[in-house]
Amino acid sequence: MNSNDNTQYRHKANPDDPPVKLPPRGPKGFLPGPNYLGLRGRTAIVQGQVYIVAVVLIVQLLVITDALYELLSGRTGSLLWLAFVSLIGFALALLVAFWPRRRIEES
Amino acid sequence: MAREVSPKDQQPPVPEDTEAVAQQKKSQEEWREEFPYPWDEDEIITRRDTLRFLLAGSGALFLATGALAIIGNLPKGENVQAVPIAKVGELAENDWRVFDFPDQYAQGILINLPGKGLVAYSDVCTHLSCAVVYQGNGKLHCPCHEGLFDAATGNVLAGPPIRPLPLIQLAIHNGTIYAVKEVPR
Numbered sequence: 001m002n003s004n005d006n007t008q009y010r011h012k013a014n015p016d017d018p019p020v021k022l023p024p025r026g027p028k029g030f031l032p033g034p035n036y037l038g039l040r041g042r043t044a045i046v047q048g049q050v051y052i053v054a055v056v057l058i059v060q061l062l063v064i065t066d067a068l069y070e071l072l073s074g075r076t077g078s079l080l081w082l083a084f085v086s087l088i089g090f091a092l093a094l095l096v097a098f099w100p101r102r103r104i105e106e107s
Numbered sequence: 108m109a110r111e112v113s114p115k116d117q118q119p120p121v122p123e124d125t126e127a128v129a130q131q132k133k134s135q136e137e138w139r140e141e142f143p144y145p146w147d148e149d150e151i152i153t154r155r156d157t158l159r160f161l162l163a164g165s166g167a168l169f170l171a172t173g174a175l176a177i178i179g180n181l182p183k184g185e186n187v188q189a190v191p192i193a194k195v196g197e198l199a200e201n202d203w204r205v206f207d208f209p210d211q212y213a214q215g216i217l218i219n220l221p222g223k224g225l226v227a228y229s230d231v232c233t234h235l236s237c238a239v240v241y242q243g244n245g246k247l248h249c250p251c252h253e254g255l256f257d258a259a260t261g262n263v264l265a266g267p268p269i270r271p272l273p274l275i276q277l278a279i280h281n282g283t284i285y286a287v288k289e290v291p292r
Contacts, residue, residue: 043154046154046155046158047154049158050154050157050158050161053158053161053162053165054161056165057161057164057165057168060165060168060169060172061168063168063172064168064171064172064175067172067175067176068175070179071175071178071179073233073270073291074273074291075270075291076179076180079175079176079179079180080176080180082172082175082176083169083172083173083175083176086168086169086172086173087169087173089165089168089169090165090166090168090169093161093162093165093166094162097158097159097162
């Protein structure tokens with residue numbers, strides 16, 4: 001391969017890529033992406049919420065499994081701590097689910 | 108693979124095909140007009156429904172865990188009952204006996220250890236609840252998964268169990284040995 005060709009495209013990982021553009025600017029600075037204000041952006045946000053809350057739910061399932069094991073084993077000292085951890089998980093799920101309340105703005 | 112394009116291929120489609128496509132498109136539009144359904148919103152509703160379902164599940168799991176904590180911390184009675192299990196001097200050294208305690212649905216094991224005297228434990232293995240047996244060498248053996256417990260203390264010596272056997276407190280009155288109370292550890 002000719003070294004001149006390399007120098008010609010050295011600033012692009014892939015010469016077929018479209019030119020890089022700055023993300024759109026919102027009232028408080030740059031927006032997270034070009035589709036942030038549209039339907040696709042909102043869809044991505046809800047998808048992310050679903051993933052995070054699902055992870056929280058899995059952790060809570062592990063916690064309640066351990067709590068049941070501790071209770072049936074007759075050791076009740078750690079049950080309140082496990083309930084506290086589950087409460088933190090639920091609070092985190094509430095925060096993630098209700099924090100981004102932006103309405104969809106059709107672009 | 109490159110293919111030579113003939114002038115015939117570059118011609119626009121024949122009018123019959125265009126009309127058929129237009130007719131098909133029109134019929135689809137009529138169908139959508141008769142049954143209007145917001146497809147884009149449907150995708151959002153599905154994700155949001157999933158989110159609500161997960162959120163409700165998270166709340167339910169928290170409530171269930173809290174209920175388990177409340178049940179586990181309810182004030183319990185002393186649960187002291189005297190169940191006669193043997194006579195004094197009935198068991199020789201290294202002899203052992205299984206007895207029902209506190210009812211017929213749970214058993215304990217009474218052992219006369221050389222140099223230590225009478226000890227009693229729940230005979231339910233703390234791994235997967237198999238019944239343990241005394242081996243005669245100062246060790247209690249769980250045959251299910253080869254768990255070993257120290258007969259003098261009830262502590263785990265080997266195998267998959269990680270917790271010691273629950274201790275059963277004994278009392279002697281008028282020459283009779285009584286099982287009094289089970290102490291989970």
